[in-house]
Amino acid sequence: MKSVKNIFRFALLSVVFCIPFGCKKEFLDVKPVARELEINYYRNEAQAFEALVSVYDALQWNDQGGFTMFRLLLNVASDECLAGGSDASDQPSWVAWDQFKTNPSLGPQVGFWRKNYKGIYRANLFLEKINQIADASPEFKARTSAEAKFLRAKFYLDLVQLFGRVPLITKTLNPSEYYTIKQETPEVVFNQIEKDLLEAIPDLPLANAIPAQELGRVTKGAAQALLARGYLYMNIQDKMDDVATLCEDIINSNAYDLEKNYGDIFKTSGEFGTESVFEIAYSENSRSDWGSFGSGWGEGNVSVQFVGMRDFSGAKFAPGWGFCPVSKSLADALRGDPRFVHTIIEADTMKGATYSKGYQNTGFFIRKYAPLIENKSKDGEPALNWGNNIREIRFADVLLMAAEGLARSSGNMTNAQNYVNRVRARVGLNPITSSGNLLLLDIYKERQLELATEGHRFFDLIRTDQASSILGTFGFIKGTHEHLPIPQNEIDASQGALKQNNGY
């Protein structure tokens, strides 16, 4: 009987002894350390501004889905540069675009797609949250909202140019909406781009009205120039007078001028200089390393490392990885032009220097974003921490866009010529005097030489219908290679919501 009683006692003791040790509910609650819960966030201007910065952040990503530097890859796709690297297997997706052998699983499309849609999500999130913040001033809300709209427009413009038909998403999605998405025509997407930019322009400050520490934030001129670029690249013929108007408004705002010396534009001192309408900013101070590569955390510009001469040893330049060797055709086109030395490095004629000849070596390398010893980052992995900003929109581009807008809308021909000649005069070239269609051809030639290796040529060739004739030898097929394929993994993940582009 004793044992039985003991079992009873055991049970009782279990309850008596153990239950009281039960912990308070809070014992299992974890307070976040050095981070916050989303449900407690977006309460004031400071937090809203951080959210806006995260939208800007997406602008500079080069690492989503491998090395996917937007402007650099556009050089590769055009006739200006080849893919390069150590050998053909170094960056297969670069080689594929260079030779128009991209397919849904091969090419740089994943990076472009992901980067822009992440940026769009952050812009959408910002635009949803900003109006719920009670104690933000109307001025703050207006300017930051305009910036978010500009950035959203920039992301969509890149997408629509790269992919054509893309999903148009202007709010953050609920899980129930994930697979109800449809691709829209480029026209529908561009309508949203135009709407965002038209709404943003009046709320943005002029470039000469913002303090030095705000350099890099979106200005009115940047938004006007992006809209003009959009009209041009979408080839909307009845908007050509708007292109001229927008660009002349920028020209007449007196907020910009051409750098005196062409070679200064791409120096560190030229960053946010008088010619800069919009730059994508990078820093040498983010100490990023390979561990964070792919996460978008780094703020450096790996483009610079890419274009450097492979294993270079000599003065002035730091070694790079030998990508984007400049084509002989561009070198020939620039030969004799004062801009040649500021655009192209002739590696084989440098005295006292050596480099390794990589894949598709031509001996010509990009000068504008070349790695200079003096710019090398002292922290983190140097390859990933170059601070060179990408000159996304230059005043020279605005002048040439203004001229093109005038030329294509039967505007003032003298003004058009003057704008082109302003660009030519800076480097000591004779003025042009052409008009009509010849003027247009001169403008296109000027764009090629002035903006060489800055990543504009590929879309210029497409919009001016020269792609087949110039890129045909590389494998370009009209009707297909204007756009990249939609990434295969995206088509798979969308559960049938997305359709592949023509020809892929």
Next chain:
Amino acid sequence: MIQTNTKTFYTLLFLASLVFAPTAAQAQVADSDSIDAIDEVVVVGYGTQKKSNVTGAISQVKSKDLQDLPLTRVEQALQGRTSGVQILQNSGQPGSSSVVRIRGTASINGSNPLYVVDGVVITGGIDYLNPNDIETIEVLKDAASAAIFGARGANGVIIVTTKSGKKGAMKVNVSMYRGTQNPWKTLPVLNATEYATLQNEMAAAAGQAPKFADPRSLGQGTDWQSKVFNPSAPMSNLEINLSGSTDKIQYYASVSKYDQEGIVAAGKSNYNRLTARLNTTIQATNKLKIGWNAAYTNVQSMSVAENTEFGSPLGRALNIDPLTPLYETNPMLLSQNPYSIAGALRKNLMRDAGGIYGISSVVTSEIVNPVAALMTENNTGWSDKIVNNTYAEYEILKGLKFKSSIGTDLAFYGGYGFRPSYYLNATNFLDTNLVYQNFNRALTWIWDNSISYSTKIKKHNIDIVAGHSAQETTGTFIGGSKRDVPSQNPDDATINYARNTNSRDVYGGKWERYAIESYFSRVNYNFNGKYLLTAILRADASSRFGSNYRWGYFPSISGGWNMHEESFWKSNKYIQTLKLKSGWGMSGNDAAGSLEYAATISGGRSYTFGSGEILTNGTSPTQVANPDLHWETVTQSNFGFESRIFKNINVGIDIYQKNTTGMMSRPVLPDYIGNDAPTSNVGTMVNKGIDIEANYSKVLKNGLAINVGGNISFVNNEVTLIGNKTGFLSGAKWGPQSLEISRISEGQAIGHFYGYKTDGIFQTLDEVNNYKSADGKVIQKDAVAGDLKFVDVNNDGVIDEKDRTVIGNPTPTFVYGLNISLKFKGFDLLIFGQGIEGNDIYNATRRYDLPNANMNAAAIDRWTGAGSTNQYPRLTLQDNNNNFARSSDFYVEDGSFFRIKNFQIGYRIPDKILKKLNIAGMRIYYSGSNLLTFTKYSGFDPEIGNGYGIDRGIYPQARMNSLGLSLNF
């Protein structure tokens, strides 16, 4: 799965035990002393159980099996000794841990077992434990046993019990060994002549001029492996322990000192450990027992990079060309680039007494002079760990005990290092030196309170335990770095040495808490030792689970039948004992990270504004929230038997199936959504297997004692559901191009190798042109004779990504161990071997992306013309067919091996000699480790624990020879 939102379910258990009481009330009291005292006991978590009554799958390793073996870590003590446990050492780097998988890999997340040492759950490293302090190790393999550890038991539980004092006078044991270690294998690579010849051939094949005019004049060149290996690396161990017991106090005290130098990179790879332990038990009163187990461990170690294609000493030694000299002495070359610029030597060239280290003129990237690179690596790690367990046990009534136990695991650890400024090649240089240091503190406390009752009513034996447990882990960290200190000497360099704060960098913070609260209970019942029953219920709440699923419940039930105890059992000479057992249970895996269920705002989404390149912080949500996140569940069924046959043979066989459900994964969402999916319980996995253990033990009439033991474990792993639309997760990547070489796919074993299948080599161009699809297309248009023939898996007439498929599997079909021990008079002999079979290794040691990198000597037998070989393709600088740039089965090799882990011969000095010296016992022995390895694998070592069977240049296990001495007083 049982899930309720309250603790009501648990309360029901207590009610059930109350109901149980009156039923038993009719039983009569029986004499509880009749329990067979000499029967072996097994530790089962919160208690012990007689081995004959165990119904779960539990393996045991005892200290006598491990005596005098040169073990550094507890995992090594288990390796090959028990069935159902696969253990592979990560590498041969001193102090390296092992990958431990109990009954297969149960999750794509964490699959490490739970370690419980003297009742304390060890959350940090287990290497603090001196293997010689171990009394027993129990491995709880099935869920019927592991359910007592609930939400952390899914990967099995390893319970370690340390030694305690035995009754009697104080015993002193001194043991020591000293040995030397050597690499057991070097790899054949091309010498300078062969290298230059093949490089010329590669150039010619690409239509380029030959690079080397007279390869034969180059001779052997540099043997880089000999420069990197560190032969005759010493190791030693010294240990003293005292143990004994007085009337009221049992004690065991030990100190040990272990020092090991690595066989790679002299002076840069080593492990030094000091341990001290005191275990005491005090019988304070008749009813109250107080115990205290305390251990302190200090570790100092240095390590070098290993198993990486991005520059490890061995990876570099295999890939750098043999033309480059260790030291460059040619003044003409030294006056030129890369050694000099504009006529002056670079200031950061690596040099020592031997001169200036050579720089390769042909191999680039991370493949620099391996010896020079070692001079730039100075990485020291250290830890101070104190693990303590204090308990009191009060016997309220006979058999009814209350026990309260508090365990703490306090660890201080960190590291420091220095990189001098250096120039190794054009892309690997550091202009200003760098010193760095970090410091961490982690504390886990665990407080258990339990009630146990043990009784016998007639023939009914009942053991019950129930209790509560709370555990919390917290930690802090701080670290910093500084560039440009005024010293190039690693011993001098510290952050403060610089006396200025330029480029000084600091970080620090604290961990988010990790807390677990649990209730547990177990009933062991047996009828007369014949019919056995065990039931367990554990409830766990973890701070890592989502708010909707805070509590998880883990039940198990198992039964056994000792048939030989039945009256119908007739004594026979074939089968002496036979126990059948069967069990079912659930256990969990709380592998989620802190706040992984919540949407948190993260910083670091910065952007650069202003002209000073100043970063402005940005924030955004990291993921969508998932309040439903909960533990992964492993449901396991086990059926087995244990038997003694032919008097001297013990056999145990278990068959099991483990189903993992709710496996955590991040489903892949379309990128257009713009943010990451939360971790969700979406996957499933199945492991099925058979574990077999057998042991033969006999003492012959002439005094020869024979013990032969073996075990073999078959396991079949299959990922059955990933939970995202693609049906796979990308696995390991290789090289600068991030080549995908493994995947986790539905319907396959975890981490299978992935790539192209090959079908030999095109011997002629005709073969290329005749390799056509069904509709007549030539499949490999770019190929020529000598190129690999890739299989067009999807039959679409082209070789592209869609043809990639399963090309190998790192999961073995079975693992086995063999143990032979002989004793005769004073002599003893021990042979212990271990093997795995049926697994593949992906040999990714060559940097194919650097065509000038050196090659394994297998390249000598490359394809050179029709009929020359069907194994190794032609060599060319212009590899249009991507023979090497594709992940293919060309790189996959059979990874099976059997290894004599230990071989020992000892001699016990006769007592009559020792008596005069006042010595109670003395044994001297020779011990050899890794003396023989049987494998077809061509790399350094087939034992690759880390990295899922991918060899990126593993640090091989050392072959060790040592002499030891053990003294008892």
